[in-house]
Amino acid sequence: MAALLTLHYDVPGDDFTRAGEASSDVKKKLKALGVDPEAIRKVAIAMYEGEINMVIHAHGGTVTVTVEPDHIQMVLADTGPGIPNVELAMTEGYSTAPDEVRNLGFGAGMGLPNMKKYTDDIHIDTELGVGTTVYMTVQI
Amino acid sequence: MKLTTQELLSCPSFSPVCGGEEARPVEGIYCCDLLSLVMGRAKAGDCWVTVMGNINAVAVATLADAACILLAEGMSFDPAAVERARQQGIALFRTELPVYEAARLVEQLGGGL
Numbered sequence: 001m002a003a004l005l006t007l008h009y010d011v012p013g014d015d016f017t018r019a020g021e022a023s024s025d026v027k028k029k030l031k032a033l034g035v036d037p038e039a040i041r042k043v044a045i046a047m048y049e050g051e052i053n054m055v056i057h058a059h060g061g062t063v064t065v066t067v068e069p070d071h072i073q074m075v076l077a078d079t080g081p082g083i084p085n086v087e088l089a090m091t092e093g094y095s096t097a098p099d100e101v102r103n104l105g106f107g108a109g110m111g112l113p114n115m116k117k118y119t120d121d122i123h124i125d126t127e128l129g130v131g132t133t134v135y136m137t138v139q140i
Numbered sequence: 141m142k143l144t145t146q147e148l149l150s151c152p153s154f155s156p157v158c159g160g161e162e163a164r165p166v167e168g169i170y171c172c173d174l175l176s177l178v179m180g181r182a183k184a185g186d187c188w189v190t191v192m193g194n195i196n197a198v199a200v201a202t203l204a205d206a207a208c209i210l211l212a213e214g215m216s217f218d219p220a221a222v223e224r225a226r227q228q229g230i231a232l233f234r235t236e237l238p239v240y241e242a243a244r245l246v247e248q249l250g251g252g253l
Contacts, residue, residue, distance in 0.1 A: 017220060020199030044203040045179050105192045110176035
């Protein structure tokens, strides 16, 4: 069955003022489609955390959101440095974010854990020096 | 009758910065300044009490579906944050009260929520 909606966004790197624009747009469009508010909230939170990670660590990237009749898939792809230890990065409180990022209120080591918490499925493909692609699914 | 963001306007201790798109019910209160913790732990409809007044705080409040942001300790919102809140339709308030006292006052206004 064809997707109900496919959305694509470029996430600019190193610009915290624009992080969240893509997630906000997705939130609005899902609301217009009549998607359950709690599912929208899960998608918005997981996607925003992913956007922030790309801004902090990977000089930006792309996000593709596909809305299917029974689920929403988000694919966040970057060409950043890759994640050396995914298991460690998934640990609450573990962070490699620099101090200036922490001063903004980020870098608490909750990004990937929040993405896992708010999605029904998460899969991470990463290669050092090549980039990272995160696949997340929220059932609706 | 539940407390709404509109009713917070009537409290002299809270100054409105941005009205929000519509009056929203305040379902609870969440106090924290680390944005990722807020994303993970605040509940939809919470009045979020914080000292973070930057544009990212507005993005977090919007995406986590908070009812409003209450900026405590006499802190000020960045102009870019206020502009983003207008665009997103989220209510912003500020107060000279410390975080704990501000949160307690919201709780009292909400009849214990």
